[in-house]
Amino acid sequence: MNDVWFRPLVWMDYRLAVLFTVFIPLVLLIWAFVQKAEAIQRLLSIYWRVSSLLVITIYLMIGGFGVSFISSLIARILIPISLWFWIDLNDEIHYGSEGVLKFIFTSWRWAISIYCILGALATIPFLGCAFSETILKTPYCKVWLEAPLLFKEYFHTNTDSGFLGFLGIIGLVFYVLCLSYFVIFKLGKQGRSAAPQ
Numbered sequence: 001m002n003d004v005w006f007r008p009l010v011w012m013d014y015r016l017a018v019l020f021t022v023f024i025p026l027v028l029l030i031w032a033f034v035q036k037a038e039a040i041q042r043l044l045s046i047y048w049r050v051s052s053l054l055v056i057t058i059y060l061m062i063g064g065f066g067v068s069f070i071s072s073l074i075a076r077i078l079i080p081i082s083l084w085f086w087i088d089l090n091d092e093i094h095y096g097s098e099g100v101l102k103f104i105f106t107s108w109r110w111a112i113s114i115y116c117i118l119g120a121l122a123t124i125p126f127l128g129c130a131f132s133e134t135i136l137k138t139p140y141c142k143v144w145l146e147a148p149l150l151f152k153e154y155f156h157t158n159t160d161s162g163f164l165g166f167l168g169i170i171g172l173v174f175y176v177l178c179l180s181y182f183v184i185f186k187l188g189k190q191g192r193s194a195a196p197q
Helices: 007-035 038-062 067-084 087-096 100-130 139-155 161-190
Strands: none
Touching: 007 038, 007 100, 007 139, 038 067, 038 087, 038 100, 038 139, 038 161, 067 100, 067 161, 087 100, 100 139, 139 161
C-alpha cells in the first residue's frame, strides 16, 4: 500500500478512541456503581448505548463498507449530544454529586466532547470514501481500515471479513431503528429528561 503522510495521525486517533471511548468510561462506570452515583451511572448507560455505533463502524470497516465513514461521523456527533442533552442528569451531577468521581467524570465528559468534535471535523474530508468504490480502494481511504483489520486479526482470526461486515450492517440497521423509535416516539414525550416515562 502506498504510504500516506497522515497514517500516524489515523493510528493516533484509534489509540485515543480506545482510551476515551472504552477504557475511561468503563472505569468510570465501575466507579459510579461502587460509589452508588446514580446520575453518573444513568448518563454512562446512555453513553454506552449511543457509542455502540463506534463498534458497528469497526465491523463495517472490516467488511470494507464505505458507509462506515458516515457512521463514524454520526457517532462522533451523537456522543457529545448524549452526554450533555439531559437537563435532569446535568443538574443532578452538578448539584448532587461531589468529590473526585464528579471531577474526573466532568473532565472526561469535556475531553471526549472536544475529541469527538475535532474527530468529526477531521472525518469530513474522507466522506468521499463512502460514496465511491474507486475512492474507497485508494490508500487515502484504506488507511482508515488498517486498525479495524488488525482488530480482526486479534479477535476474529478465522472469521471471514465479509461475514463480520454483514454483522456490522445488521447492527447498523438495528441501531437506526432504535434511534428512529427514540426520536419519533419517546423524545417528544420525555423531552430533555432522562427519567423513564
